[in-house]
Amino acid sequence: MAVLSVGVVLLVVFGVLGAAVPVPYVAQVPGPTFDTLGEIDGEPVIDLQGRERNEVEGQLTLTTVGVSRAGLSLVEAVRGWFDDEVSVVPEEAVYPSGRSEEETREANRQAFLSSEEAAEAAALGQLGYPVKVVVRGLSEESPSEGLLEEGDAIDSVDGRPTPDAEALDQVLGSIPGGSAVVVGYTRLGEPGTATVTTGAAEDGEGSLLGVLIREQPSAPFDVDIRVSDVGGPSAGLMLSLGILDLVGDTDLTGGAQVAGTGTIDAEGNVGPIGGIQLKMVAAADIGAELFLVPADNCADALAAPQPGLTTARVATLDDALDALADFRADRAPDPC
Template identity: 45%
Template sequence: MSRRMLTVVAATLLALSLGVIGATLPVPFVALGPGPTYDTLGDYEGAPIIDVADLPTYPTSGHLNMTTVSVTDKLSLFTALAFWLSPERRLVPREPIFPSDRTTQEVQDENAAQFTSSELNAVSAALHELGTPASVVVVGVVPDSPADGLLELQDQIVSVDGVPVTTAEAVTEQLGGSLPGQTASLVIRRAGEELTVPVVLGTRPDRPQGFLGITPGLGPLPDTDVTISLGGIGGPSAGLMFALGVVDKLTPGELTGGTFVAGTGSIGPSGAVSAIDGVPFKMIAAREVGATVFLVPAANCEEAVATAPDGLTLVRVDTLDDAVGSLDALRDGAPTPAC
């Protein structure tokens, strides 16, 4: 075989080897990008995303779309390079998203739990906004806290240490004078059955009082129901849009006035809106499906302004009440708080 032929063969084998390595060698990154969006006023798999039972509801129009971020894992060197070159994708280290000390299933379970809690917080915030008669319910349980394993999401809290509670704040106030090591007695209603649950209070470094480990919020009265159903989504960032969907369904008139509104933001049980991750990708996803207005948590405004796609009006929100007021203003052609 001639020297030239040997060179060609060697170069071909090298190129093939590099191709195989590039196509199979894993890299410690994941790719973030625009994910699917869902209209909280619409349906998912043939059923309403927000379903209200035994409460007056009203027609809605327009869109109130929650937005998501896609996460592409198990990248090869070549696919990572392709994502790196895409203006709509970003490579980030894999470790913060899929920690090496937890399995993928554990991460997915944690994200699903956050999503469930965001749904409950959204209902609580909407009922709080509307002043609707409501029950006090558990909307969050801190993992490994004294309440973990004893209290469950959606447990209705009837009383604490013999004192009836009718607001989420009353639960916190009732435990305000407690000390670590004391036993709090909670009467709860679960699946129609009333139970007494004693919980030995723990400690937290930031407070001297006893630590129970729940987030109390508002839920529908026992004879009514507001449920949010959307599978396969994780994390807390849909709370604001879910809460707006509940408000729109429970109030006369159309909150959006027919406008295509999208947004993001986690929400507390009383309506406070908090910052989230992935705003640039969520805005891209919103614009691609036709949104013209995007609701942004105030703490995310700087990032949103720097990356907003053309044709998308940004509206700053600190609370659910802010968001409702801004949508009312948009419908009436009035100014709204801008980022």
């Protein structure tokens, strides 16, 4: 009797501890979804300046993973391991040591902004627009303030062509700081000029325009992506497809609900992401008919199929476009 009583007490103690003592794991769940062809709070996710959006039907939805709770108890962690719609992962995987939650969120946000740039570059390259030196922003107290704008393609400086960043550096390096130079640019497809009094380079040799630049395809319109609550690079593929659907010559969805995920680089290569199973659950929940899976995530996707959700294996932007074409034609896309 005494042994039984002790056993009951120990069971109660362990139960209390299991329910109360936190373990270094977090629970991930299917996150919110965003139709790249749609709106958030009345504003388009992908906004265009300089041309009208195509009239499109269907959806091209990016999927996300949310963190429902950090500091799980042992009982909650064990329960999560047996739940198909929860992924229990080490806290370190979501909140790296040595970095605050705020710093982690900021790093994830910067990764998303970089994926926006890559998505735009991949889409515009797919459409055949030429690569130019494009202004991505102005530095603090920039001498180009009010003269050059984000999205301007810098075509020349003082009549000397600047087809790439190296050429621009060479031209500016030969001009003393404080010089008034005529910058030729293209803005929304229209050529223009601006006279900029340059700043001095830090080493005292050459000039600065005070602009941040990137080399990317330049189109006669600007693309502005407005998704404020998403972090990380995994939206890249779906953003590229959204841009292509809104400005290209083909209705990519044929009116279907398509979801997907995947990083993308400026050359259109699609990379793997985390939480593929949870993203497929989110896609199934919104009634998606087709889910685009990065090729390197196929093994995980096959381990967690969703009824009624067709998957397509994509390693490049071209693969994704082929999968959509097959789906529109009632052909089976290349599966995982």
